Amino acid sequence: MKSRMAALVLAATLAAYTVPAMAQNNAPSPTGSNPTAQSVTEQQVLEELGKVKGRGAIPDPKEVVLEQPQGREYQAFHERLLPWIGGILTLGMLIALTVFYLMRGPITLDERPAGVRIKRFTVAERLTHWMTAASFIVLAITGLNYVFGKRLLLPLLGPEAFSVWSQWAKFLHNAFGWPFLLGVSVMAVLWLKDNLPDRYDLEWLREFGGFFSRRHPPARRFNAGQKLVFWSVAVGGGILILSGIVLLFPISSLDIGSLQTAQYVHAVFGMIMIAIIIAHIYIGTIGMEGASDAMVSGEVDLAWAKAHHRLWVEEEGARTPDGPQLGRSVPAE
Amino acid sequence: MARMKFLCDSNRCIDCNGCVTACKNEHDVPWGINRRRVVTINDGRPGERSVSMACMHCTEAPCAAVCPVDCFYTTADAVVLHSKDLCIGCGYCFYACPFGAPQYPRAGNFGSRGKMDKCTYCAGGPEPDLSKAEYLKYGRNRLAEGRLPLCAEMCSTKSLLAGDGEIIAQIFRERVHKRGYGAGAWGWQVAYRESVTA
Numbered sequence: 318m319k320s321r322m323a324a325l326v327l328a329a330t331l332a333a334y335t336v337p338a339m340a341q342n343n344a345p346s347p348t349g350s351n352p353t354a355q356s357v358t359e360q361q362v363l364e365e366l367g368k369v370k371g372r373g374a375i376p377d378p379k380e381v382v383l384e385q386p387q388g389r390e391y392q393a394f395h396e397r398l399l400p401w402i403g404g405i406l407t408l409g410m411l412i413a414l415t416v417f418y419l420m421r422g423p424i425t426l427d428e429r430p431a432g433v434r435i436k437r438f439t440v441a442e443r444l445t446h447w448m449t450a451a452s453f454i455v456l457a458i459t460g461l462n463y464v465f466g467k468r469l470l471l472p473l474l475g476p477e478a479f480s481v482w483s484q485w486a487k488f489l490h491n492a493f494g495w496p497f498l499l500g501v502s503v504m505a506v507l508w509l510k511d512n513l514p515d516r517y518d519l520e521w522l523r524e525f526g527g528f529f530s531r532r533h534p535p536a537r538r539f540n541a542g543q544k545l546v547f548w549s550v551a552v553g554g555g556i557l558i559l560s561g562i563v564l565l566f567p568i569s570s571l572d573i574g575s576l577q578t579a580q581y582v583h584a585v586f587g588m589i590m591i592a593i594i595i596a597h598i599y600i601g602t603i604g605m606e607g608a609s610d611a612m613v614s615g616e617v618d619l620a621w622a623k624a625h626h627r628l629w630v631e632e633e634g635a636r637t638p639d640g641p642q643l644g645r646s647v648p649a650e
Numbered sequence: 651m652a653r654m655k656f657l658c659d660s661n662r663c664i665d666c667n668g669c670v671t672a673c674k675n676e677h678d679v680p681w682g683i684n685r686r687r688v689v690t691i692n693d694g695r696p697g698e699r700s701v702s703m704a705c706m707h708c709t710e711a712p713c714a715a716v717c718p719v720d721c722f723y724t725t726a727d728a729v730v731l732h733s734k735d736l737c738i739g740c741g742y743c744f745y746a747c748p749f750g751a752p753q754y755p756r757a758g759n760f761g762s763r764g765k766m767d768k769c770t771y772c773a774g775g776p777e778p779d780l781s782k783a784e785y786l787k788y789g790r791n792r793l794a795e796g797r798l799p800l801c802a803e804m805c806s807t808k809s810l811l812a813g814d815g816e817i818i819a820q821i822f823r824e825r826v827h828k829r830g831y832g833a834g835a836w837g838w839q840v841a842y843r844e845s846v847t848a
Contacts, residue, residue, distance in 0.1 A: 351831040353661055353831060355697035357699070359837075369689075369836075374667055380689075383691070383749070383837075384748055384836070384837055385748055386748050389746075389748060389840070392715050396716060466719070476720070477735075477736070479719060480719050480738065484738045567741065573744070573745060576741075576744075
């Protein structure tokens, strides 16, 4: 009796399943049904969500992404767009500076040196600057290797030697991000106050710093050009650090799309920063007479200070984080 | 020469993970690395569908294009392989791969990436075929033994097909014709820029 009941129930259940299936008899299949008619198609999912995700037995959120066609867009960015962006920015800046140097020559000091040297940057400021500078140069060279290495160095070195170099470049790139982070943070704190915009900046920018007119627009401790470098390093460096940390720790909650975005940002801002720092290095060395003294020995000639940073000397008594060096009563001439 | 491809007939895949297990065992794939995986879409809801996925050995493979040390190469059978001696573990191939195939062992502090590992289509690596060095780095080279990838060989429902693209596409078309429906070859449009229609 019991088994008969069970058979009945089973038959009823089977009937319940097969009847609606038989109803859609228009499908040309032997059973006359399509058990997956309700299933989404690959095309539908890709059109709606842009990627195919699901659930998997492997406990790793990255493993449940079945398809992410955005990989092809990343490929196009990395292999076609990025080398052009990088090439135009870095080579373009080098060419522009060469042309400027050949046409204008270095910015010289017209006044005779005063023979009196005043402090421009403290030891702490110079240490921070050079730590950041050294880190940036290592990061820039090893970073450019990711994009241009295989195009320029690989044919010269051969695959094995280039791979050894690139392995080291990767270690260095990952390691030097930390002193760069420290340097940018300390510099941002040390120099924030002197880099706030003031009323002289517009005039300085309008005259393009006197690069062409050979006149020196007035400036406090930092002129508008230096302020632009400061803010580029603070903001651009900050963006590079944040995106770099995302790439350094592929945090499991971030999906591949976020890592791609971090890569786009990191690569483009890296190229922009390299171009800006090339200009910064130019003006700090061969581009301007007496400029490198400030950051190397920390001291500049009083005449240089008066020419380039008149208000810093006259109004602020050549103040550094150690305090003013000149009494306000000291006459300008 | 053949143009080797994978095709997962998702109307047959039952999410048994036999392919995943076969692969891990055949190649002694280390803990934490999965060369193949099964993903279930709409799990537990009407229209649920499972697809087994690994490296698809793409045409114009994005991983090979973005690699900064050019460590990838394509065999005569169109299998995309790479050299672990040259790989620097940068992670670019993972960003570029449409199928999440590249995997990295945690090699150093802070989980930094070691040398990439991925499905080799059971075709080893650049070392001499069937050598011990090849086995240790890339796993067994079944193709050199005249065998097809083990994941497909062991598939309990013959959902996962491996072999020459023309032949497996034909098998799939015949199935679709016989049973009257088919969900297409998942990933083919992205990987090979073609689809299989019956």
